Amino acid sequence: MKTSVVPRHGLALASGAVFLFGAGHIHAQTVFKPDTAPAREIWFSTMQEFTAGIWQPPTNRVSAGDFLSSAGRVVKRNGELAVHLSLMPGVPDLGLDAVDVLPGGEVVLSIEQDVFSETLGALHHGDLVSNRGRIVARNGDLIAAFMIMPPVPDVGLDAVQVLDSGEILYSIETEIFSGTAGLLRRGDLLSDGGVVVRTHDALLAQFHPPPIVYDWGLDAIYVWPGGEIWFSLEEGFTDDVLGPILPGDLLSDQGRIIHRNLSLLERFAPVEDLGDFGLDALFVVNDAAGPPPGWPEPRCSVSRFDPVTGDVVLSWEASGRAFQIEKATDMPGPWVPLGPIQVEPPVVDCGALTHAPQGFYRLRQW
Numbered sequence: 001m002k003t004s005v006v007p008r009h010g011l012a013l014a015s016g017a018v019f020l021f022g023a024g025h026i027h028a029q030t031v032f033k034p035d036t037a038p039a040r041e042i043w044f045s046t047m048q049e050f051t052a053g054i055w056q057p058p059t060n061r062v063s064a065g066d067f068l069s070s071a072g073r074v075v076k077r078n079g080e081l082a083v084h085l086s087l088m089p090g091v092p093d094l095g096l097d098a099v100d101v102l103p104g105g106e107v108v109l110s111i112e113q114d115v116f117s118e119t120l121g122a123l124h125h126g127d128l129v130s131n132r133g134r135i136v137a138r139n140g141d142l143i144a145a146f147m148i149m150p151p152v153p154d155v156g157l158d159a160v161q162v163l164d165s166g167e168i169l170y171s172i173e174t175e176i177f178s179g180t181a182g183l184l185r186r187g188d189l190l191s192d193g194g195v196v197v198r199t200h201d202a203l204l205a206q207f208h209p210p211p212i213v214y215d216w217g218l219d220a221i222y223v224w225p226g227g228e229i230w231f232s233l234e235e236g237f238t239d240d241v242l243g244p245i246l247p248g249d250l251l252s253d254q255g256r257i258i259h260r261n262l263s264l265l266e267r268f269a270p271v272e273d274l275g276d277f278g279l280d281a282l283f284v285v286n287d288a289a290g291p292p293p294g295w296p297e298p299r300c301s302v303s304r305f306d307p308v309t310g311d312v313v314l315s316w317e318a319s320g321r322a323f324q325i326e327k328a329t330d331m332p333g334p335w336v337p338l339g340p341i342q343v344e345p346p347v348v349d350c351g352a353l354t355h356a357p358q359g360f361y362r363l364r365q366w
Helices: 078-085 139-146
Strands: 003-007 018-022 025-029 039-045 067-069 073-076 098-101 107-110 115-117 121-123 128-130 135-137 159-162 168-171 176-178 182-184 189-191 195-198 220-223 229-232 237-239 243-245 250-252 256-259 281-286 299-305 312-317 323-328 347-349 358-365
Touching (some): 323 347
Antiparallel strands (some): 003 025, 018 358, 039 067, 098 107, 189 195, 323 358
8 A cells, every 4th residue: 555645736646546635635545455245236238128217207218228237327328338439420229239348447348230430430230349439349350260261241249258368258149150160159158369268058057958959149248257157148948946047137157046137127126017128238346356467556636626616526547447436534434435336537526625624535446
């Protein structure tokens, strides 16, 4: 842990993740403190849109392209994810087929339909793009190492995770024959390095599906640092031991049901009487994975303050994937969240300069 103190004049901040306003100084510290609970929030999208019973119209409509949290909030609306893609006017909700969050809070995703970007050109439903307006990988780039016979089709992109090494794990929507690995199925977990990381049968090896040859698909994945894989299927089945498994249920390759679909959506209180809304994209905010080794320490700043209202606007540059500002009135704490876990700044502490003589802020990152 490093601590530095700089004069309050000009609200300049040293590098760090904890800082103070008031008392004539700003104190900055770097803090990385993992907690005991491994999964803090589960972020996901659904296949079916729904009406959230916890909000009033018109903000209570949740689309299949919105990025949601199991805490009962929208992490990013579909329009927010697409705002920097410079799409032609009039493009509807793009859907959300796959998603991951990279270091720095960059969200990468695939969409459910082909569209045209004024800056990037044609975008296909199998391409991996960024909410910051760049193409991360074309669909052909993802499958190139499998030596597909030309012409190479767009096989779609149903699940994705970008590892710290840069390797991209993914699943496809359409079966295709590889010159190096044979038949690639829609339920297989693949690597852009040309390797079948886990076959569909291996993912379900600890379950008890019907004794038939069938591919149930692979709709979403999250690979934990220890190797456990959480996933959802495109189609459900009846397990001989666990009973019905629905497409929106979150499963583990250890043979466990992590969450039933309706339990993931419980805090939204969907109005629609459906047994399953699907699970199309997946990211887990967890304490098992920290920022990649060698990445710089976080840099926090007060980007703006209003002497009239007392509002303090907080910003940061950090290598984590998800962030949360916490606040305390004294350095030992207690620390309380100033807002929800999010992927990018800013955070506004309304009236902070008028409500208390001093305040400490801490940036948590996952």
